[in-house]
Amino acid sequence: MGAMKEPHFSGLLIVIAVGFAAPFLLGLAPRVRLPSVVFEIVAGIVIGPSVLGWVEIDDTISVLALMGLAILLFLAGLEIDFSRLRGPLLRLALLGWAISFVIAVVVSMLLKAAGLVQTPLLVAIILCATSLGVIIPVLKDVGELTSKFGQLVLAAASIADFGAVILLSFFFSGEGGPGSTAVLIGIFVVLLGVTFFVVKGAERSGRVEEDLLRLQDSSAQIRVRAAMVLMVAFVALAEGLGLEVILGSFAAGGLLSLLDQDRRMTHANFRVKLEAIGFGLFIPVFFVTSGVRFDLSALLNHPSNLVKVPIFLAGLLAVRALPAIVYRGFVGGRRAAIAGVLQATSLPFIVAATAIGQGLDLMGAAEASALIAAGLLSVLIFPVTGLSLLKRAMKDEGAPAPEPAGTEPSPQLAM
DSSP: OOOOOOOOOHHHHHHHHHHHHHHHHHHHOTTOOOOHHHHHHHHHHHHSTTTTOOOOOOHHHHHHHHHHHHHHHHHHHHTOOTTTSSHHHHHHHHHHHHHHHHHHHHHHHHHHHTTOOSOHHHHHHHHTOOOHHHHHHHHHHTTOTTSHHHHHHHHHHHHHHHHHHHHHHHHHSSSSHHHHHHHHHHHHHHHHHHHHHHHHHHHTOHHHHHHHHHHTTSTTOHHHHHHHHHHHHHHHHHHHTTOOHHHHHHHHHHHHHHHTTTSOSSOTTHHHHHHHHIIIIIHHHHHHHHHHHOOHHHHHSSHHHHHHHHHHHHHHHHHHHGGGGGGHHHHOHHHHHHHHHHTTOOOHHHHHHHHHHHHTTSSOHHHHHHHHHHHHHHHHHHHHHHHHHHHHHHHHTTOOOOOOTTOOOOGGGOO
């Protein structure tokens, strides 16, 4: 039995320092509307083997980066507000995403015919995702988070995130093909359901609730520990069933959101604490490490590889923006177009899915790098463009007070 290797912290120190410096430097220049995640990935490219070669991925960094990915997807699942996924919002979001996936398949087949992608179905799934975590701050900035427009965009982004994770797990997990994977996902869902009812039952116990209240703000931080147990348990379950880790963490976040719709089970600081754990350490390590792993040479080795970036960006816009036409009867044509631009924003899922694709030999380094580069550009361009168009629309509308999300759509879209 070989001796265990000593963990090294020199590379991790540089990664964490970059994770600190990125938002700090951006905070010194508030006029620069650059998302911190973009800065983190680009800085990771610079300190990695592609440029300066200061950092190489070792076991210490890999473990923290993997935890960062799990917590990122866990928090994304936690953002899903199941109370709004009903009625016209749910129907429009589902219809829009179904159209989006059909367009994504067509676009990916065309890219395959042109010799630009290796596995069209994987690329189609990647193109039909949306970064919910990037869109929320944009809507919050202009007070549209609770309007019917904001709720529609969030519902559509939630469905896109959820759908992409499910499809990725369904088609690219397991070893026996989609049929056996469907059985495994079924088992996973059943265990999710069992957990839901067990926790719901425990909630009714006055003794349990009293214990949680007593320990939630003590050194035990019991609710945070419970959330971490839930996340790691479902990550381990997904891994044990041969499914993707991201399904486990995303599902755990969604389960917690479903359990805590009225926020009674938790308290005001609970989610803030979870975000502090994630965004304070693990998530920036994941994004900086993604930059370190980014194969810049594969992208720059041949001009045709670089040409893929704007093509993938255009594909992302077409796949996510065109289906927004079905929102016209609910929010009007102008705001439907703005919704399309906003929901074309995607990056974290692209980073995760391309890593899975490369691990399964379904995607080359140049293709993965071009997709991530397109995702970086989408986060740079689409939220800022959407925000500018939304502010202009609000000004032309006289900046009315946000309408409640329960407003019915026009008869032509009623279903």
